[in-house]
Amino acid sequence: MAREGTAGRTDRACIERPRVESVRTAYGETLVELGEEREDIVVLDADLSASTQTCLFAERFPDRFFNMGISEADMMGTACGIALTGKTVFASTFAIFATGRAWDQIRNSIAYARANVKIVATHGGIVTGPDGASHQALEDISLMRVIPGMRIICPADAPMTRKVVRYVASVDGPFYVRLIRPKAPVIYDDDTPFEFGRAIKLREGRDLTIFTHGFMLWRCIKAAELLEEEGISVKLFDSHTIKPVDTEAIDEAIEETGRILVVEDHSRIGGLFSAIAEEVVRRKPVPMDVIAIDDVFGESGSIDELLEFHGLTPENIKNKAKKLLER
Amino acid sequence: MSIEELKEIAKEVRKDIIRMTGLAGSGHPGGSLSSVEILVSLYFKKMKYDPGNPGWEERDRFVLSKGHAAPALYSVLSRVGFFPRDELWKLRKRGAMLQGHPSRVHTPGVEASTGSLGQGLSIANGMAISGKIYGKNYRVYVLLGDGEIEEGQVWEAAMSAHRFKLDNLCAILDNNDLQIDGTVEEIMDPYPLRDKWHAFGWHVIEVNGHEFPEILSALDEAEKVKGKPTMIIAHTVKGKGVSYMEGRKEWHGKAPQGELIERALKDLE
Ligand SMILES: Cc1ncc(C[n+]2csc(CCOP(=O)(O)OP(=O)(O)O)c2C)c(N)n1
Ligand SMILES: [Mg+2]
Numbered sequence: 001m002a003r004e005g006t007a008g009r010t011d012r013a014c015i016e017r018p019r020v021e022s023v024r025t026a027y028g029e030t031l032v033e034l035g036e037e038r039e040d041i042v043v044l045d046a047d048l049s050a051s052t053q054t055c056l057f058a059e060r061f062p063d064r065f066f067n068m069g070i071s072e073a074d075m076m077g078t079a080c081g082i083a084l085t086g087k088t089v090f091a092s093t094f095a096i097f098a099t100g101r102a103w104d105q106i107r108n109s110i111a112y113a114r115a116n117v118k119i120v121a122t123h124g125g126i127v128t129g130p131d132g133a134s135h136q137a138l139e140d141i142s143l144m145r146v147i148p149g150m151r152i153i154c155p156a157d158a159p160m161t162r163k164v165v166r167y168v169a170s171v172d173g174p175f176y177v178r179l180i181r182p183k184a185p186v187i188y189d190d191d192t193p194f195e196f197g198r199a200i201k202l203r204e205g206r207d208l209t210i211f212t213h214g215f216m217l218w219r220c221i222k223a224a225e226l227l228e229e230e231g232i233s234v235k236l237f238d239s240h241t242i243k244p245v246d247t248e249a250i251d252e253a254i255e256e257t258g259r260i261l262v263v264e265d266h267s268r269i270g271g272l273f274s275a276i277a278e279e280v281v282r283r284k285p286v287p288m289d290v291i292a293i294d295d296v297f298g299e300s301g302s303i304d305e306l307l308e309f310h311g312l313t314p315e316n317i318k319n320k321a322k323k324l325l326e327r
Numbered sequence: 328m329s330i331e332e333l334k335e336i337a338k339e340v341r342k343d344i345i346r347m348t349g350l351a352g353s354g355h356p357g358g359s360l361s362s363v364e365i366l367v368s369l370y371f372k373k374m375k376y377d378p379g380n381p382g383w384e385e386r387d388r389f390v391l392s393k394g395h396a397a398p399a400l401y402s403v404l405s406r407v408g409f410f411p412r413d414e415l416w417k418l419r420k421r422g423a424m425l426q427g428h429p430s431r432v433h434t435p436g437v438e439a440s441t442g443s444l445g446q447g448l449s450i451a452n453g454m455a456i457s458g459k460i461y462g463k464n465y466r467v468y469v470l471l472g473d474g475e476i477e478e479g480q481v482w483e484a485a486m487s488a489h490r491f492k493l494d495n496l497c498a499i500l501d502n503n504d505l506q507i508d509g510t511v512e513e514i515m516d517p518y519p520l521r522d523k524w525h526a527f528g529w530h531v532i533e534v535n536g537h538e539f540p541e542i543l544s545a546l547d548e549a550e551k552v553k554g555k556p557t558m559i560i561a562h563t564v565k566g567k568g569v570s571y572m573e574g575r576k577e578w579h580g581k582a583p584q585g586e587l588i589e590r591a592l593k594d595l596e
Contacts, residue, residue: 047474047507047514055508067508068478069515070444099442130353130419130426134394135440301421309421 003252008187008202010221017220018074018185026158027179028053030165035061040228041169042082044068044074044091045293051107051181052092052122063315072097076117083115084188088169094128095121095137095178103143110174111147118168119144124154124178125265126298126306136298137178142216142270145177145243152243153196154178156217157186160240163194173195178214180265182303187216187238195285199246206283207211208321209253212263213239215270220263223317230318232325245275251283259324263317268292291320328371330398335373336406337363338595341568343402343415348582354427357578359399361503361536361563366403369468370540372496378408381435387465388454390439393449393472393501394428395580400437401425409436445478447471449497451482452488455496456555466550467496472505477515482527488556489528496556498529498548501536503565505576524558536561567577570594 034041034058047070049055058065070077072093089097098121099106100138110117121140128136144150153168153175155161161179166174192200199211202323203224212220217238224234235257239247253260260280261272273290278289291311309312311320340363348354357379369547370376376385391400398418403411417423418454423483426433428442445536458465475481488496502520504510512516524531529554534541549557565579569591572583583591 005432047477049508051507070474070506071477071479073479073517101443130351132419132442133430134428134440162433291343299421300419300423300425300427305421 001278003201003248006201006204008200010202010225012183014187015222017227020183021158022183023155023158023161023179024053026161027120027165028056030162031057032180033061034166034169035064038088041085042087042089044075044079044089044098046070046072046093048093049092052156054090054092072101073105076102077109078116078325080105080113080115081108083117084113086117088116088121090118092120092122094123095133095140096123096135098131099137099140099143099165099176102245107147112151114173116172116174118175118177120152120165120177120179123178123181125215126178126293126310127265127303129182129303129306130300132300133297138267138293138298139247139252139270140178141242141266142274143283145270145275147241150174150243150317152176152178154213155182155240155242156214156238159186159188159190159192164240166196167194167196172201180215184215184216186215187221194198194240197241197246199237199239199241199249199264201235201237203234203236205233207233207256207257208259209235209237209262210261210263210317210321211239211272211276213242216263216265219314220317222314226314226318227321234321239272242272242275245279247279254280254284254286258286260286261317261321261324262288262290262292263312264292265312266292268294287307287324289324290319291317330539333367333371334520335394337367340367340399340402341595342592343590345569345583345595346399347398347402347415348419349584349588350416352582352584353419354398354582355395356398357502357505357565357572358393358472358503359396360567360569360572361565362396362399362501363567364537364539364542364560365470365499365501366399368539368546370407372543373546378436381409385463385465388438388451388467390447390467390469391429391449391474392469393444394441394473396470397425397429400429401499404434404436410434411429415504444472444475447486448481448484451498452484452491452493455493456491458495459503465495467481469496470496470590471497471500472506473502473504473511473517475515476500476517485524485527485529492554493556494553497546497559498556499559499561501563502560503563505565505574505579507576508577509576515535520560528555530555530557531560532557533560533562537567539551565574
């Protein structure tokens with residue numbers, strides 16, 4: 001059942017000096033391409049178009065862009081209405097306001113009706129940084145995961161973001177795409193395919209499997225390298241699709257490594273860790289552990305300070321992995 | 328305290344805002360600078376409170392609904408003695424008392440946790456309702472942004488403040504005419520403000536939000552109004568006092584750095 005081959009860069013150059021690129025700009029640029037190709041693309045934002053980069057679409061297609069003001073609930077409802085006339089609608093704001101402020105509109109107006117709305121939210125996770133708890137979405141994945149039929153994707157870098165945005169535009173119905181504020185290390189090249197629901201294997205290994213998504217991928221690549229130096233062989237998956245989670249990859253991890261560590265910039269309650277644990281207990285329980293945000297609110301700080309504080313560092317991932325091997 | 332003294336304090340608060348956001352390397356100077364005279368009027372003249380006993384039950388309450396103006400609030404709170412001034416220079420650093428947006432569990436003197444726009448008026452209503460039920464004489468003040476009032480919740484709260492006759496509540500609107508993506512008129516056009524609030528049953532006063540005598544007399548007038556809440560529409564300039572920031576949306580959420588800090592401080596002298 002093991003899946004053949006690996007993808008993505010795990011070489012020294014990428015580990016030591018990664019090229020970084022903005023996933024938000026990748027989103028905005030892809031929207032412009034889609035706008036050129038398709039008349040039916042409409043984009044909405046809630047007074048954050050420079051941050052989400054939907055401003056690029058707004059400049060090019062002012063007639064198909066609507067700035068809804070600071071009114072997220074109204075934006076989601078309006079997105080739904082436009083979608084129900086047969087259009088493909090992208091609605092963007094920060095992750096916390098998209099999923100929190102407008103949760104009921106997403107659940108009742110959009111998801112229940114299977115409206116063709118793509119919620120692409122930026123500023124996911126603790127890496128949102130100095131703005132603090134009010135702006136750090138640490139529970140957005142949980143909030144979206146619990147909505148029936150909602151599909152959730154969290155791309156790790158700019159090349160993957162471009163593919164994900166194109167993918168969600170090509171498939172009917174609601175999606176939640178989580179992007180982050182900082183520039184992300186580039187792991188994939190333009191030819192790495194995005195397959196919805198299918199995690200990307202970056203490393204082959206025997207001793208344990210690490211699952212991660214988004215900004216943490218590069219740190220996990222680094223951690224896997226540190227573990228390899230100590231003779232520990234790590235299988236590493238980029239679980240970009242969080243819902244539906246890749247059960248084949250989970251089976252492979254259970255059968256071939258028997259131990260699973262999940263690393264994510266999100267609350268440990270309801271995110272990828274929960275998604276995988278829910279499957280593991282129903283299949284064949286194996287020792288698991290997690291490095292994520294504990295049951296606490298975020299706080300202000302620089303990205304590095306916050307990652308360090310929450311243990312989201314290659315060094316800590318290595319240590320957690322070694323402890324997991326002792327169980 | 329004389330108007331001259333208040334003006335002097337406002338100048339110092341503006342300098343704090345520049346230094347704080349400058350040191351933090353991020354934050355929101357524009358909307359902090361526009362709200363300075365309003366905050367100084369409340370904390371140095373109008374409100375009763377006790378910095379030594381922040382939980383004093385009879386105190387007047389202030390809710391910063393436009394939470395991103397936290398630097399202005401923090402400067403004022405430290406200047407009236409809620410916490411030492413050293414804290415100002417740790418704004419937005421990990422473990423700091425002063426979070427990027429106001430948090431009542433982190434900071435003495437902060438009454439409500441805000442930052443997600445559009446929620447503060449409801450919170451203020453709750454404080455005012457409680458004051459009425461339990462026979463307290465405190466007043467409740469809340470500062471809103473003019474972009475912020477695009478949130479539907481604000482208008483839900485506007486209705487209930489009228490329905491529950493909250494004459495112990497006074498809202499102030501920082502009408503600097505800018506939000507993030509443009510002028511409020513371009514983005515959602517919430518005008519005419521006076522007519523809207525009036526139609527929702529509020530007593531409405533308009534003032535120049537940088538003139539102490541006007542702000543102070545409006546706050547006094549609000550106190551005399553019976554049976555309904557008051558909205559003071561304060562006409563302000565975003566980035567007020569710093570030439571290169573005034574009226575410029577670019578300075579909504581960006582901190583001055585390097586030479587620009589010096590230029591701002593010079594402007595404020
Ligand atoms: C619910 C919510 N949506 C979006 C934001 C992001 N945001 C922060 S400030 C701001 C603009 C605020 O404009 P305004 O209320 O006019 O404030 P001011 O001009 O006084 O700074 C926005 C959209 C937020 N903090 N909360
Ligand atoms: Mg404004």
